[in-house]
Amino acid sequence: MTEIPVRHADLADRAVLITGGGSGIGAALVESFAAQGARVAFLDIAEKPSLDLVERLSGSSPYPVVYLKADLRNTAETQVAVNAAAEKLGTLSVLVNNAGWDDRHEFDAVTEEYWDRAQAINLKQMFFVAQAAVPHMRRTGGGAIVNFSSIAYLLNMGEMPAYTTAKAGIIGLTKSLAGKLGVENIRVNAILPGMIVTERQKELWLTEEGIAAMIARQCLKRVLVAEDLVGPCLFLASDASAAMTAQTIVIDGGAL
Template identity: 40%
Template sequence: MTQFARYPSLHGVPVVISGGASGIGECLVREFAAQGAKVGFVDIQAERGQQLATEIVAAGQTALFAACDITDVAAYQAAINTFAEANGDALVLVNNAAHDQRHDWIEVTPAYWDDRMAVNLKHAFFAIQAVAPGMIKAKRGSIINTGSISWMIMSPKIPVYETAKAATHGLTRAMARELGPHGVRVNSLVPGWVMTERQLTHWVDAEAERQIDATQALAGRVYPEDVARMALFLAAEDSAMISAQQFLVDGGWAHG
C-alpha cells in the first residue's frame, strides 16, 4: 500500500505533458496515468515515447503518445488537438519539456539563442494558447510551468537556459492574471538538482555529490517522483485556490 496521496479529482481528467518520454517527464506521465488521468504526451524521442505509452496502456491505464518536436509550434498544437479529440479538452497542462545544454556565453549566436528559447520557453506559451480555450469553456483547469533553481543559485555554463527559466516565472504570473477570471490557475513547479538518467550520466560526479550534500538543507537526493508528486497536487482540485505561485522541490537549496 502506497504512503502517497491519491487524488479523486484527477480521475478521468485529460492531461497534456511535454517532454514525457524520459526523465521527469516520464515520471509525470506514469504518475498521472496511475491516478486515472487520460494522459496525452509528446516527445522528440519517438521510439521511447511509444514504448512508454504501450506499457501504460497494457497496465490498464490511459496514455496517448505523439512524436513531436515542440519547437515546431504548428505540429505541437496539432498534437494537442489530436489528444483533445480522443480524451476531451485538456484540463491539465504540464509544460515540462526543456534542455539544459551547456554553453559558453561568449560563443552564443543569435541562432543558438533563438533555438534555446524555443526549446525552453516558447513552446510553453503556445501550448497554453492551445489548451486555454477548452479550460475557459470548462471554467476550470491547471497549467504547470516547469522552472529551475539554476538561475536562483547562478549555475555556471547555462546562461541562456537560465534566462529562459527565469522568464518562465514571468509567464506564470502573466497568464495566471489572464486566465484566473475563468477559473484557470497557473503555477510554476521548480525542481532542484533531480537525479534523472541524463543528470546521472552527464553531470553528477563525486564533486557534484559533495556540492549537493553541502548546499541542500535536506539530506538525500531529489528524484523525479518528488517533482511529480508536487505536480499532482497542483493539478488536482486540492490546489483550487492556488495560482501565480512557484513551488520549489529542491531539498531546500534555493531561495525562491
Template identity: 40%
Template sequence: MTDHTSSPHAGMARYPSLSGRTVLVSGGATGIGAGFVEHFAQQGARVAFLDIDDAGAQVLLDGLGPVDHRPVYLHCDVTDLDALRTAIAEARAQVGPFSVLVNNAASDHRHAFADTTAADFERNMAVNLRHQYFAIQAVAADMRTLGGGSVICLGSTGWMIKNSGYPMYAMAKSAVHGLVNGLARELGRDHIRINALVPGWVITEKQKRLWLDAEGEAELRRAQCLPGYLQADDLARAALFLAADDSRMCTGQEFIIDGGWV
C-alpha cells in the first residue's frame, strides 16, 4: 500500500464522476481495504468504512493526506448482521445514501479440511460471503433512489489455482462469482452494476509477516507473468474504474488483477 502521508499519486487517473460520490467499504482499516479507503478519498469521494480494528482505522485516518472529505469510520463486526445493518444506517446518516459498495471484508485464515467443524464452517461463510449478500441488500434502495450505482465484490484467485490450506475460504470466494452473476440482471434493471474484483496474491504487511517466505518468493517469480509484488494500490485503481461512470456498461464480470498468474 502507498505511504498514507503522501499526496495523491503522481500520474494516477482522476475520475470526475467520483468527486462527492458516496462509498461504503467493509474491512477498510488495513491492507487492501485501507487502499480502497485512501484512493476513493483522494478522488474526492465521501467514504465510510467498517472494521473491527479500531487501532488500524486510527492509523489510517491519522496518516491520510489532505482530502476534500475525511473518511468516516464505524466499528462493525460484519458477521453480526444486525450490527451490519445498524452500521450501514449510521454511515448513511453521516455521508448520505450510498452510490458505491466495496464488499472487501474477509479472512484467509488457514484451516485443515479434516478438522473443520460445522461451527467453523458457519463462521467462515459469515466473514467471507454472507455479509456481502446482506450489505448489497442494505444499500440497493440507496442506489435505486440515486438512479444507479456500483457494487464491487472481492473475490480471489486462490480457488482458481487450486491452492491447499483454506478450502472453506476457497469455496466462499468462488461463490462470490455466483453472487455477482446471480444479481447482475436483477440489479441492472435499475442501472446498478455489480462486478467481482479478483486479486491474486497481494503482498500486504500481513502477508509478509505470516506467509511470504523464501518458497513464496520463488513461487511469485515462477507463477506471475509480471515481476514484482502485487499491491493494494493495484486493486484500488481497478476499483476506482469500476465505481466511476467510465465503467457504466460493465456488469456481471470478473476483473482479475494478479500479475498474470491465472
C-alpha cells in the first residue's frame, strides 16, 4: 500500500472492527489502521484471502490482526462475530462498515430472492453490525462508525438498481444512527467512493474504455485506488473529526 499521509496518534491502541476486510478496499483499511498502531479485527466470508492478509501483516504492527469468518447475511452469526471481536480486542471504539456486493443485474431479471440477498449484504447487515457494536462503544464512553456507501446512486446507473437502492439507504441509516447515538458520544459518518479500481473490479466489470470515460469525467485525471480511501476513513475514525457526525464525504476525484 502507499505510505499513510497522516498519523493520528489517538488511533494508537484503539479497538477497530472492519467488515469485508479480507481484500480490496477492506484490506487497505485493515492495513492502514494496523499501521496506526490500532488493535484491528475484521470480518469476512472469504477465508483464504483473509488468512493471507493476516499472515502478510504478521509482525508489522504492534498488535496481531484478528480475522473472524462471518456470513453477514446471517444476523445471528454476525452478532456473535462482532462480540467475539470485541472480546479479542478488549473493547470496540471504531466500526468501519465496508462490506458490500456491487453486482450488476438487469432490471427485468431481478427476482425477489435476488433483491433480498442484495439488501441483506449491502444494507441490512450494516444496521445489525452497528447494533451489536454499539454496546461495546457505550462502555468506552463513545466511538465512531464509518459507513461505506457509493456515488453510484447519484449517477442514474441503470444496471444495478438493487445495489444503488441499498447505497442510498446507507445515507439514511447514517443520519438516523447519528441522531440516535450522538447523545452517547458516538459519531456516525459515511464515505461515498467513486470508481475505485481494484483487482476484483477489473476482473468482473471494468474495461479500459470504462475507466478512461470516468477519468475524463473526473477533475483529477488519474485512476482512483483503494488507498485513496485510507486518509478519509482514518480522519472520520479519529479525534481529528471529533465534532463531525451525520455527514458524508465524497471521494470520487471530482466526478460529481
